Amino acid sequence: MLLEVKNLNKKFGSVTAANNINFQMNENEIIGVIGANGAGKTTFCNIITGYLKADSGEILYQGADITKLNVQEIKNIGIHRSFQIPQVFENLGVLENIIITELVSKNKQNTLFEDAYTKQNYENAIKLLEKFSLDVDTFKDKVVKELPQGERKVLDILIAIIGKPKVILLDEPTSGISTDEKNSIMNNILRAIKELNISVLFIEHDMEIVEKFSERVIAFYNGEIIADDKPSKVFNQNNVKKFIIGGS
Amino acid sequence: MRDLFNNEKLILIIFLFSFIGFWFVLPDYAINTITLSFCNGLVVLGLLLLMRLGLVSFGHGMYYCLGGYAVAMTYNFLQIKEVFFLVAFAILTGFIVSFLLGFFVRRFRGIFFAMLNLALSMILFGIIVKSVSLGSTDGFGIKDLTYLSYTIEDQKRLNIFSYILIVVFTVLMMLFVMNFLRSPSGKMLEAIRENEIRSAYLGISINKQIHKVYIFSSTLAALGGGLMVILIGHITPEDTAYWTKSGEFVFVAILSGSLNVFAPLIGSLFFEFIRSYALFYFPNTWQMIIGIVLILGILYLPEGIGSIFNKRKK
Incomplete structure (x- = not known):
């Protein structure tokens, strides 16, 4: 197990951004993260990378507890990220x-x-x-x-x-990119990432991109993971259709 | 011409020998203005480092004051007259104080950083003014100095030794800053100024980098203050730690820009000469002349005087 999240919780005032999240990631996996706006995807990303601290719960990286590490320390152990708005x-x-x-x-x-x-x-x-x-x-x-x-x-x-990180979190890698370019850009990015044996967690709103490029999909709704499986199975789940695909 | 200016080290050597040569050709008042400009220019050089980080300090007069008082008090209380020891005390004082205060100020950004330094400077001003043992408003004076055991009498304060000492120290500091800005460590300043979030995610220790640059910058200011006392022979809190002095340094820093290490020194020279002539020809309205110069500078040289010599590569 490369990355494991156990019973993660985070609230902003009365808004629950992460509600008892449990998640595991294996080496060289490419995982797509879907969910409507405000579902908790970026918060999840921010907590893993140390930008936000969880109210409770644990994050383990290669078996070691990294919950309390800061941004630099998490980067130094091999978890990197890109941003929704390029930084x-x-x-x-x-x-x-x-x-x-x-x-x-x-x-x-x-x-x-x-x-x-x-x-x-x-x-x-x-x-x-x-x-x-x-x-x-x-x-x-x-x-x-x-x-x-x-x-x-x-x-x-x-x-x-x-x-050469071990894990990379991509926050909406194709937002702001024209539809024609999305596929070729994702191909280039993921080919380079694969060559380096990096595991990928990418947040994406374009379901075609998620279906095409991810090996596994996790779906967020109201701060909870409501589905975690292969893309074809996740996209066929009723609650995913109702809350995410239909509503996004 | 621009390519020539890109060779900064060559320019620095020409700069050094030109100013040493000026001793033999320029009148005393011009040499005095140049020397004082260099002392102040060291503070502005320190501000350049902070500007490269995207920070401005409205209180660098504090370190100028500390460096000056370190020299004056070491001279008066420890009876040390050797210039190199006195300069070392000024540097050490700036280093130690900025190291300690750095833990506090490094957490602040923008106007908060600037005003916090101003507040610290005014606290120092208040302490000195209210303390008779620190010389109060009268400050301290120094008399005869020795340069490697060679004694120079008080009356010959501006002499070839003090002049060369100040020019050489200034050029050495310019060389240090130049090399620092070209080094990987110096490039972290640009990264932090451009995007603190990305810098943090790259693994740059933002606060440590700011602390390091703050110490470097403040130590330069303290050195400037120390050299100023060696040149003038006297220090008062009002001429160093008071907010108007810090404002003057910021004024020159804006006028100079942060494009290269020559800009603070040229800007400081320019400012001192403009002020001297403005005071001479317009004794009641000289501040207006200074204001007009700043407006013209902002309008026509928005990146500062340094942009005359080279443009930042884009």
Whole structure:
């Protein structure tokens, strides 16, 4: 078992965002997370990554209790994430975004006596763009704020993958991306992730994408997991049809 | 021309030798203004580091004051006259105080960070003003100094030794800051300024990085204060820790911008000369001239004086 969540609870005032959640994730699994807006998906993601603290419950990673760890500590043990609204360094170049991320992943955040933006580091950043099948010429000389939303999203995911995590949580990886591009982008992302043996938990509203790319689906409703199975089975469950597919 | 300016180390060497050479050609009042500008410029260099983090301190006069008082009190109470020891005391004082206060201020951002530093500075001002043993409003003076055992009399305070000492210390600090900003550690500042959430999720220890930069920045300010006392021979709380002095540093920092390490020094020189001439020609309205200069700077050089020399790569 790679990741296990036991009896997780979280309330915001009178709103229950997580209600006795139990969940397990195995190595190299790709799990889709579905649910209407406000169902508790992002809260679940935020609790696992240490951004929010649970009111009660336990999170175990490779058997160790990580419930009380902070964001940096959770990142350092190998759980990374991307965001619904891309969190990138807007006023820096695309390559500089990648270089800074690589420097942190190599634990060089306190290194003083070397240059950060070396030719070698730029070459490594370009190789990473190529690995994601991204058009290097389009990306390499751009400042992030000049990129369209979809490309920022891809950069956000790419940054999250640097440092070879064991688990990656993708929060709506295809939102803001045109329907035509969604499939190819997901293909590129998941191919790169698979090569690195990373387990994926991705929150998604597009049911076609979830059905096509996930091996397992968990469905949230009112802070509870109401279904957890293979995509075909989950999508056929009545409560999923009623509360999520029909209502989303 | 821009490519030439991209070679910062070469420019720094030219900068060093040019200013050493100025000693032999410029009149005393100009040399005095340059030297004082460099002392103040070190504080602005410290503010540049904070600006790279997206923070501004309205209270860096506190460290300028602490550095100055460290020199003056060590001289008066411990009878130490060796300049290098005095400078070391100024640096050490800035380091220790900022290390301790850093645990408190590093949790704040934006205007709260700026105002908190201002409040701390005013507390120090209040303590000094009300304490006779700390010199109260009169402050402290120093007299003869020794440079590696060579004594310079009080009357020759601005001499080639003090001038070269201040120019060399300033250039050394510029070199430190330049290397720091180019290093992986320096790039963390840009990351934190751009996006604190992503920086945290990358694993950057935000508070530790802010603390580290705060110490670096404050120590530079303390060094500036210490060198200022060696140059002028006197320190009062009103000229250092009072909020108007901190405001002046912020003014110069905005005027200079944070594009490169030359900007704070050029900005500080520019400010001191403008102020000198404005005071001379418009003794009753010199503040208006300073205000107009800032408005023009914001309108035509929004990234500061440093943007004349190079543009940040985009």
